[in-house]
Amino acid sequence: MAIVAALALGGGGAAIIAANASASGTKDPGQERTLSARAGTISCPDVGQKLNDVPRQARAEVDRNLAELDSQVAGAYQRMARKEAGPDSVLTTLQQQRAATLDRIGIAIGRTAQRPAGLEEMSACTMRTDFGGKGGGGGQGGNQQGGNQGGNNQGGNQGDGQQGGGNQGGNGGQQGNGPSPQDFVDITKVQPNVKEPQNRNGASTGSFVSECGVNEQAIRNSDNVIVAPGVGNGAHHTHDYVGNKTTNANSTNESLAAGETTCSNGDQSTYYWPVVRVQDGTQEKDADQLGGGLEGNVGRILTPKSATIEFKGSPVGKVTAMPRFLRIITGDAKAFTNGTANANAHWSCTGFEDRQLTDKYPLCPEGSDVVRSFAFQSCWDGKNIDSANHRDHVAFAQEDGSCPSGFQAIPQLVNKITYEVPAGETYAVDGFPEQLHKPITDHDDFINVMSDQLMKKAVDCINSGRKCG
Structure with a gap:
């Protein structure tokens, strides 16, 4: 076997690298960093x-x-x-x-x-060990998704696939089990690729916003109540939570309905996504814990600079209310090994949001912040609040904005999260240890716990063309 050496991580996780691996670089953000190691x-x-x-x-x-x-x-x-x-x-x-x-x-x-x-x-x-495909590839012509209508409008990755030219960059070596320099691209070298369907007559053009903060209270755990209910550390990486304050592996519909919320409008919904860490050599308090350093998630957790939770309408007609306790997962936490079929990551920079990346982290110019955005599935089967694989009960709208046969339009959740990444530092999203912190593995989770009254208000705002919240 080609893999012959193991690199220990912050608390015991592992990335496997070739025996001749070496890393070089400086803290000067203006210089290109290289890393010859190829992790397994x-x-x-x-x-x-x-x-x-x-x-x-x-x-x-x-x-x-x-x-x-x-x-x-x-x-x-x-x-x-x-x-x-x-x-x-x-x-x-x-x-x-x-x-x-x-x-x-x-x-x-x-x-x-x-x-x-x-x-x-x-x-x-x-x-x-061959990372040329399934989300591990890069360079011009990589698998990039643009648009905010479910992430299925394809655009080309026109970046150079190298870490350099931006204000954020690598620190010259892999920490933990990723990312690698090839996972970064200068956003100024990416061509605009966002496409949106045109609104038709009768489109629902309004919006509804829940102001839920940026997780100032540091509500975090490594559970995933949707995918692994009742299982502690079911995610093997750490999530940021806004909205419902009580969400963990043991949450039930009843406990969520009784939970307090960070949202100013009383929205008790659960919104959670993997944390972003900056690998600046400092250790987070979970450096020796499961979900953290023991599983390769190393570095200092960044609190978002802003987090917007917005529900939008359909370009082809009205939307109907979501059922309470509807669960939706968007993106694929295992897209690096699974392939890109369910990938729905969107990475960009403020001021450059007409260009979106899925398999690269953006390097942003001075004064520009890193942006993660998630455009959730906006079509529901009209019957189920969940499904066995947590996907089949919802669907993305088609290219023209209409729902597939058997599905109906619901308010589309669009989350936008920004981070001020320190100049010259590598950053990465938390993930399963085998996913090597690839940007394409980014994902977002949502449980609707709005009261029926609040959901009705949201639907009325969206369908009437008003902006509420």
């Missing part, structure tokens, strides 16, 4: 994406076992970091663990429905 990552089939027909009676047990699959991968990295075993041995043990867990998933589903075929075939993982 464990790539496993994403079982959750394949399970789109799980009986309701089995979903809780299935979700717990899916979370266990993620914990097994994280454990594999930690064993390599502690040099308990080599990569081949680690992969063999991981396959055995996954096979047992996949069998439990099959048993859980088989109690009330037909056992899914092919589960056993998803037990094997590989060590991936």
Whole structure:
């Protein structure tokens, strides 16, 4: 195997690098940084994406076992970091663990429905070192998505794929398990690529804003109540929360409905996204904890400079109310290993928001802030507040702005978060250890807990063309 050395992380996570790896650079933000190391990552089939027909009676047990699959991968990295075993041995043990867990998933589903075929075939993982595709590529012609109508309007990445020319940059070496210099691009070298469908007669042109702050209270955890309910550290990375103050792995609809909120209008909804860290050599307080440094998420967490939560209308007609407790995930936290089918990351800089990046972090010029934006799915199946894979009950609008057959338009949640990144410092989004902090893995999560009265106000504002909030 080509991988021959392990680089220990802040608290025990691991990135695997070639024996001849070296890093060079300075703290001068005007100079280009290079890094010759090519990190390796464990790539496993994403079982959750394949399970789109799980009986309701089995979903809780299935979700717990899916979370266990993620914990097994994280454990594999930690064993390599502690040099308990080599990569081949680690992969063999991981396959055995996954096979047992996949069998439990099959048993859980088989109690009330037909056992899914092919589960056993998803037990094997590989060590991936070729990063030219599936979100690891870069340079001109990379997979870039522009637009704020669901992120499915394609634009070209015209950047040079190098770290230089911007005011933010690398510190000359990989910290933790990513990012790499090739993950950054000078935003001034990216061509405008945002496209939006034209409004038709009868479009809902209003908007509704919830003012929920920037998480000044530092409400954070490494849970994910949507994907891994009841499982502590189910995300293996840290989330920022605004809105509902009580959200954690054990939250229920009832507890969320009783929870206090940071939103000034009483919106009790849960809005959460991975934190952004600046890798300036300082350690966050979670440097020796799961979800933090133990899993390769190192550096100082940045509090956003601003965070806007806005609900928009449809360019082709009116929107209908979201049901209370509707859950939506946008983007894919595993897009680096899964591929880009569900990627919906949008990175840019203030003053340059007509150009959006998905598989690059932007380097912004002096006086410009880093921007993350998330345009959520805006079509709902009219029946379900969630689905087995947490995706099938909602959909993106089509290219002309209309919903696919069987779906109806709901207010589109658009989150925009800005950060003041210190000059000359590398920054990255938190992620699963095997995702190497690639920008394409950025994602956002939402549970609607607005009261029916507040949701009606939002819909009325949007459909009447007013701007409220």
